[in-house]
Amino acid sequence: MIIKSSTKDYRVQIEDSFSFFEPLLQTDNTLFVVDKKLYGLYEKELFGKIPEDKLYLIEALEENKTIETALGVCEKMTEIPGKxxxxxxxxGGGIIQDITGFAANILYRGIHWTFVPTTLLAACDSCIGGKTSLNYKSFKNLLGTFYPPEKIYICPKFFFTLSQKDFESGLGEVVKFxxxxxxxxxxRIESQMAGLLERRPEVVEEFLRTSLAFKKDFIEEDEFDRGVRIHLNFAHTFGHAFETMSKYEIPHGTAVAMGMIVADRVSLHRGCMDETICTRAEQLLKKIIHVNLDGIDWNMDEVVKAIRKDKKQIDDALTCVLLEEDMKLKVVHDLKREEIETAVREMLQLLRTK
Ligand SMILES: NC(=O)c1ccc[n+]([C@@H]2O[C@H](COP(=O)([O-])OP(=O)(O)OC[C@H]3O[C@@H](n4cnc5c(N)ncnc54)[C@H](O)[C@@H]3O)[C@@H](O)[C@H]2O)c1
Ligand SMILES: [Zn+2]
Structure with missing residues (x-):
């Protein structure tokens, strides 16, 4: 698959095996930045072959998604000849993507960058679209640029070692698409959910392809997120709030899955969504949401405050993307506090009943 971009068109290649790795090792002037946990899991099979002076490991923690870590990568790159x-x-996953994309963008005003997403979330969603984001102090994703990789290799074999929590987080975005x-x-996804949860390779690959194809249309039409791309933010206004409120205990895709329940309930109460569709979506989402809801302060003032902090809020009126008649997406700017309260309470009740 080729993604069109104003900086450069780039290719996403899906690989059945790790055979793409050997040629990368032969590339001159290369630094390999690898998620530390992933390194441990695949040291024998893959990463042990990387010469020590060409290797840089990063622990995939939100607190490491900072400008300091990105500058550390830049500094290490100065040892690589070729400028x-x-x-x-x-x-790695989205954390490694965000740090290395940012570093690749600012170093010498842009160097070659190849990315191998190893989480389901990064592979099905974030690896395309070109966004790089870093956290600053308490602000999540405050700093950022647009800089897509030149080449993306996706090998679904990596997904087998993902924890259930991280795999389900990736499924959140897949269900969203x-x-x-x-x-x-x-x-389509109702009928294949069992296969997805079992990580059946042919099913996972089918949804990987369809997710990327779906996102591709939006990012090609609106590369810099000024128009139609906002639709990809469906459920994110609520999801981002739940991520922050849980202090990132709830991973991104899972928070988005919870956000979808809330968004659908708002639509339902506005009379814009069919109740059967809403229930079907909820039954599906319940299968991939396993979180401890009790560690969070669900005081509605806190919920609304967290929603207001979302980057897509432009003024006092609350903005979000909803599904309306015939499951069409719509950006609304008149979200009311009472609507949020009702929908969040219903989401909590739904997730608490087994
Ligand atoms: N740039 C974007 O467009 C974009 C979009 C969505 C999310 N994000 C960012 O991505 C981050 C979340 O990324 P994520 O969910 O992909 O994962 P992650 O990078 O947070 O990693 C999650 C966990 O999975 C581990 N891991 C990675 N690959 C593995 C594998 N193959 N086997 C076993 N463990 C593995 C990591 O070590 C880590 O413990 C957030 O910081 C979010 O803000 C960025
Ligand atoms: Zn997302």
């Missing part, structure tokens, strides 16, 4: 011809190859594509999408 603007230097290449960064990174392996399918629900966004209307009743046919909902039906």
């Amino acid at each position: 603007r011809n230097a290449r960064l190859v990174s392996f 399918n629900i966004m594509s209307g009743e046919a999408g909902l039906e």
